[in-house]
Each structure stands twice: as C-alpha cells, then as structure tokens.
Amino acid sequence: MDIVVPIKMVPDLVEELEIDAEGRDLDRSFLKLRLSEWDEQALEEALLLKDKHGARVTVIALDTGDPDETLFTCLAKGADRAIKLTGGEAAQGSSRATADVLAKALKGIPHDLILTGVQAVDDRDGQVAVFLAEALGLPHVSVVSGVEPAGGKAVVARQEYAGGVMAELEVDLPCVLGIQAARESPRYAPVSKVRQAMKTLKLEEVAAAAPEARAGSTVRRLAKPEAGGRAEILEGSPEEVADKLLAILKDKGLVRS
C-alpha cells in the first residue's frame, strides 16, 4: 500500500505571536515554525500501518516555512520518500490553494491512502484533507483516530464524535483521512539519526503547479481577543497567590472555612 502524508509547517504557539504593522497577518520575521501537530499524528498513524502491515510512506510538503529538517526527521522516523514542492509560495496561507497544488502533484505519485492532519492552527479557510479529497474526487473522513486495512481495497477508519462516541466507517481506497490522533504517541527520532538522514538521504524536489484562482476571504484585522471577560489575575508570590485562591474558594463555599 502506498501511503502519502502531506505535512506543513505552522507557527509554534509556545512562542509569543506578534502581529505585523498592517494588523492583518503575523509578523513573520522572527516566527518560529514547527511541524503541525495533527500532521505529526498523521505521520505516526502511517508509520504504525507500515510497521504492522507493510506500506510505502511518502511525506510531501510545500517549500514554505523551511521544511527540510522536518522532512529529514520524517525519513529518520521511517518514511520512505520525502518530497518538497518548490515554488509553491502562492499557496501559502490557504488550505484550498495548498490542496490544489498537492492534488496536481499527487497525479504523479502513487497513493492508495492519504493521511494528513484533520486541521492546523492556521487553516482559516478550511481543512486541507477535505479540499484535497474533493480535488482528487476521492472519499474523505475527518477527525479520525485509528486506521486499519480492510481487505486490499478499503480501510476501516474510526471517526470521533462528541462525548467519546466513535463510529467505525469502511472507506474505499484511495481515500483521504483527516487524522486527529494516531493510536500511539508520535515516535521520537534521535538527533543523531536525523543528522545521518541529512547526510545520506536526499529530498526529492518537484515543481509546484499554480493553484486555481477563486473567490475567497481576506483578513482585514488580526488581533488578540478583547480584554473584556478576561480572568482577574491574582498577583503576588506563590505563597500570596495560594492564600488569595484559598480565600476565593472559601468565599464560594468550595473549601470549608
């Protein structure tokens, strides 16, 4: 089975996000990027399928946000191919345009199963998994945690609903699944192994096709949420803060006074 995992780099939310002078986008000059956490889960699910049932895993990314080291990390973890789509800057910031570019690239890449993150922290115009499926004319399922082969022509995907309820859906191959979580925590690739991959392996480069022009939406203001409704922040040393919290809990009858 050929599994393709489209991945992308996103701002690391651990860092402070600065807004640019126009107030419409992030200030990207010092932005720290990381692999989207849902894509990391999608890769893990692909590697688990490979470990258990055998598969060829291809990771593919637009060449935006400097994905090289991340792609080598994917190879170090066990992916078989890593492809970088060069010149795809026009698609940056749009899931829909990213899906266009990926769909055109996938015409030349074998794919039985496409696993990618169900969402990303910046996919304001929608989810890549669904747009990609539609562009390729394939069935899709979102919010999947757990994929198993079902014969050679389908997979069983577990789709999560609210309240811990899940459905098992049998999906014909090829298909696109938006992964929420892999069955196990994403594996770790030691730095030495990543370095070795960087020295001995090569990223394949494919020129990105142009995304289609279509009506969309334009951000006119990017801002932090209004201060209204914000928590009253308790100030002081840990000791003082603990005293204040205790007083509040006593006042509300949550701790006996």
Next chain:
Amino acid sequence: MSQDIAVVVEHLGGKIADVAFEMLGKGRELAKATGGRLLALAAGQGLAGLVKELGAADAVLLCQGAGLEPYTPDAHQKAFAAAVKARAPRVTLVANTTMGMDLGAGLAAELGWPLVAYCRDARLEGGTLVATSQIYGGKLLAEAQVAGEHAIVSMLAGSSPAEAGRATGAPAVEEIAAPAAGPQRVRFKRLIQPAAGDVDITREGVLVSVGRGIQSKDNIPVVEELAQALGGTVSASRPIVDQGWLPKTRQVGKSGMTVKPRLYVAVGISGAPEHLEGMRGAELIVAVNTDANAPIFNVAHYGVVGDLFEVLPLLTEKIKSSA
C-alpha cells in the same frame, strides 16, 4: 441569488446538537440583515419528530432516505449539496464539529464557494459578509471580508446563546429528494460508545483538569493531591489522554466530555477552542498557566500566571490545613 440563511442541523440518536440552536439564533440575526428566510436543513431518516424543535426557522428542509441514517460523510455531503444548491442561500452555517468538518469544506469544494472556518461571529455589513475566526489555538482572532454571492461559515460551539434559536413551533416542511442510493464509498459499520470508566466526570462537582503544562506522567500526583483536597476528581485536556497519561473517560472538550462543575481548575491548559467548548459552562473557573496570553484566561474567572509546581502544592497544603 437568494437572501436566505441556511443552517445545517446536526443530530445524533434523535437529539439535536446544542450548537444547531446556537446557529439558528445567529442565522436569525443574519436573515434579519438580508431580509431573507431562515432555513434549517437536516438529513437522515424518520426526522419528522425533530421538526417541532426547529420553530426558530421559517422553513425546515428535510432530506430523508435509508442511505442517510446513520451518518456517513459521503452520503450526507451529497444530500446537503443538493439542498444547498437548490436554494442557493446567501450564507450557510455549519458547526465546527466532526460532521461540520466533513461537510463544511466538502460543500465549499463541491459548490465552489468560499469557506470561513472556526468562526466566533458572522455578520453582514452592507451587503458584505464579515466573519471572525478564532485561530492559532485560540490566541488570535482574524476578521475577514468574504467575497462572492454565497459562502459557508463554520461556527465554533459556544459562540452565541442557544436560547436565541430554541423555539418550538410548526415551521413549513419541505422534503428534498435524497440522492440516488447506489453503492457507497463510505460505509457505516458500527457505533462505539465510550467505555464506562471509574468515574463520570460530567457528574463531578469539582474538577482539577490537567494539560500539557504538567510535562510528565510522573507529575500527575501534583494535581491528584489538589483534587483530593478539594473533594474532586482529575480530568484532562486531549494531549494528556493521547499520551496515555490518563484514561479517555477523563477527557474534557470537543471529542471528550462537556462538563459543568461548580469548580473547574485548569492546570497547565492553554485553552484551545476544542478544550474551551467542553468546560466554558463551569460555574467557577480558575486557571494556572505560565503563559499570560494563554486563551484559557479569556474564559477563567480567576487566573494565576505562574508555575503550577510552585502554586499547586502550596494551595493543596493550605486547603488541607484549613479543613
């Protein structure tokens, strides 16, 4: 082009999701601005019983057929695409739920309309649709102008009051022909109910909830001790459960449980929209986080910007010695 506003109504096990009522309330505001009708759209089988709960809508469009119950993404997308294409509403609201994630982008792609996802608000300014998305883990709001005559807007749960869209009545019902039932590419196998756990966190009065900030499984006792001192139970955000540090039955949020305890202490939880959805209804919310910009502080009543490993043991001791 019609000036109608459509709301995709989700239901599971004969129960309409709360977020559908929230969207009907929001949809009514939009319909007032456009002068159009408010349409509720539902797909499935045996839906007549749901109609009376959808009194907030001017009309209910039902797409019914054996292939539409239970839910599958492929069949439902076809059904809703047929309904939406026929009515060509100005704005179609879907929820940012599992079904909404399948359908929102699916409909947008199939119809060639723009989608704005993760919205907390949508309104019309003149004739222009303006939608505000909550992105970057809830840290930023992006207000966007939407081009075109039609758009799909995906709404986050808890963005507007459900009461505004909850009305009984007898709205006009229109049946939409179900797509031809042929071989399906996505087939429902079975529904899996959550395993009964040691505790039911939806029934607990006090929850001390733990997130990524706890750093390691070995640190879980720090929150367990506080929960014990408060006579409560430990719950968690998704990453903790995905790591296997606490069982799935303890998960609060979109794909976990929705809880409304008297006290919710969020420890090391940044407060992504998926988590807030499950706990914003708690009576008293206290948050402890090292990041002063963490979105959890937007829903908490009291906040501590600091190290949980310093504050929690002190608080636990003080509670114990005051009892």
